Amino acid sequence: MARINDSYLKLKAGYLFPEIARRVRTFAEAHPNAAIIRLGIGDVTEPLPPAIVEAMQRAVGEMSRRESFRGYGPEQGYDFLREAIAEHDFRARGCDISADEVFVSDGSKCDTGNILDIFGIENRVAVQDPVYPVYVDTNVMAGRTGAATPEGRYAGLVYLPCTEANQFSPALPDEPVDLIYLCSPNNPTGTALTKSALQGWVDYARRNDAIILFDAAYEAYITDAEIPHSIYEIPGARDVAIEFRSFSKNAGFTGTRCAYTIVPKTLTGAAADGGRHNIHALWTRRHTTKFNGVSYPVQAGAAAAYSPEGRQQIRELVRFYLENASLLRSGLERAGIQVFGGVNAPYIWLKTPGGQSSWDFFDALLTQAHLVGTPGSGFGSCGEGYFRLSAFNSRQNIEEALARLTKFVG
């Protein structure tokens, strides 16, 4: 008798963003003339940079000719891309990472879930609250949690509250944990952790033989020169951290699909008998057995992100979205809304006026102002009373959205 994975039955309804899409679709169908502006899902709007497009076109052309056609590539990614990543994203920032520690993938949404394959079920997992739902849902699916609680948490996970009171920089846990998800710059709060805070986490992990799962998908948005872009800028991190990066939000690859994970060769974990094992070897085994590499034209495009033209075009893209974020921030502040984030991240984290619940604010904003954002409670119990706006849209839509927001809260 084929048995399902019962852990899936613990999941609360569906993944957050399809639920939002459903509500928006329902409203749009009932109000076909509403000019809905979407600042919800955090999807880029501007086209791929020319240098990347050119590289992809060239690579597709190569696939059309026998002499340059490529079949199966190395599952970890082509050397030309891994070397560019190691050089530009790490060594240029003084981080000791080598090309063979880079694992190219089709997304950090995939990686942050799949990484759990190599860890035992007995690990105690800590997540920030609010949190990117994938970190939580994938642990529920893996069987590491109990049931959902009325507060929107799951028994068995350790939650690290990120609130106004601690400036969205979580305190160390007061119980031992083994795997710690840290997202910085943070989705959804937009706050980036300081060097000092990250040093605290690396030291904690070293003392407790824990592993940090560091999601730096938004590092390109950091404007504060003191904020680390990589966990490996912190001394000692190579022995306790895995880092996730993505081309989605800097190069605009949400529909093109490329990302990578760094697994230092110095990282180890314990087996049941206490023996130490190399995490890089385990991830290599997982990656080469359950994955078959990223599309060659896509890797060629990602590599072009590191050319001088590519880097320049990406800087312009990121600057454009950061200007959107800045406009939203100042506009909302002028309207009397308390805002966070939007300085080192493409997300604004605002406090709902009058203590309105996140979903009530979502529904009111959608129906009255025809704007879509993401209710903070969708990211966890500490997100209740907050609301996320993404800076990914045209300048015209951002300005229009701001006008509507100002009117709406006025």
Next chain:
Amino acid sequence: MARINDSYLKLKAGYLFPEIARRVRTFAEAHPNAAIIRLGIGDVTEPLPPAIVEAMQRAVGEMSRRESFRGYGPEQGYDFLREAIAEHDFRARGCDISADEVFVSDGSKCDTGNILDIFGIENRVAVQDPVYPVYVDTNVMAGRTGAATPEGRYAGLVYLPCTEANQFSPALPDEPVDLIYLCSPNNPTGTALTKSALQGWVDYARRNDAIILFDAAYEAYITDAEIPHSIYEIPGARDVAIEFRSFSKNAGFTGTRCAYTIVPKTLTGAAADGGRHNIHALWTRRHTTKFNGVSYPVQAGAAAAYSPEGRQQIRELVRFYLENASLLRSGLERAGIQVFGGVNAPYIWLKTPGGQSSWDFFDALLTQAHLVGTPGSGFGSCGEGYFRLSAFNSRQNIEEALARLTKFVG
């Protein structure tokens, strides 16, 4: 203390193909003048068909302009592709499959491993022997097996021998099983299961509430009109089978990466409390939580496989490789080698002369004839004494390989 997944420690060394690549690399470095012909890994050699290239170029161009740029797509794939698949690959063959039962992915290597996420650990899993190593290794990683045995098996899996004696069509298991991997046309034996045999499996699954994981990655190679291309040609299959398909070996997408999985909405599995649950809903949850869709230009290319030009060009590609297989078959038979497969599949399964072990034959063929194949024992204990050659290469290389093989066995 971060704990690894101890199940990984049960894995025998590395995945098969990186091991072969290592031996070949070692030989090539020591003998740089050897003109090694690779008939091992089963990687296509001919370029992408023009209709597909054109569609991909057009799609990359769309990504360069704001008005046609695409960000996140539906994780299950774009409707234009899902509908083409349902229409051409299923309804046109009389199979009742709808577009919303199609889940587009980046590879059936990925899918056949990831599908295990939604099934409980207590399932008894059956695999053919010999078998595509991914089905076995991913179950070891998931914790469904005991230790490796000296015969090259794992305690806890049920093996279905495929030998000369049963014409490589396995008998039903003599103990209850819950999940059954069937690959037809088969990798590595090249044998395709008859309608009657498949009906037997569907009936078995219906009687035992088991689920068939049907890998039809090579269905485009079927030349015998009586052989089913899809499990859904068998009455009753919708309630007991998941099917995996790929664009790798028909459209040449090994380096481009696109595939799909069919999960009928009528498929159910049991929870621990005996309740029935919809497998389609579980896979939707997994796919939308742990995956973010296939690259848009790649999906556009895959959809072009269903245009009249695309279908014609793919037929020519497949015919080319089948002619290679036919040449290898007849040439080997003339040389006195017993061969199987190569009629409904791009793989030749030959019996090693003189009862030589598979790996000895591999080493001898590599060092003396500078040819690479895949040792049958790498696919399981019933593969010992057999050897797999793939038909994926230039006509010139196939003819040269045949000449060397003839000389080698002579």
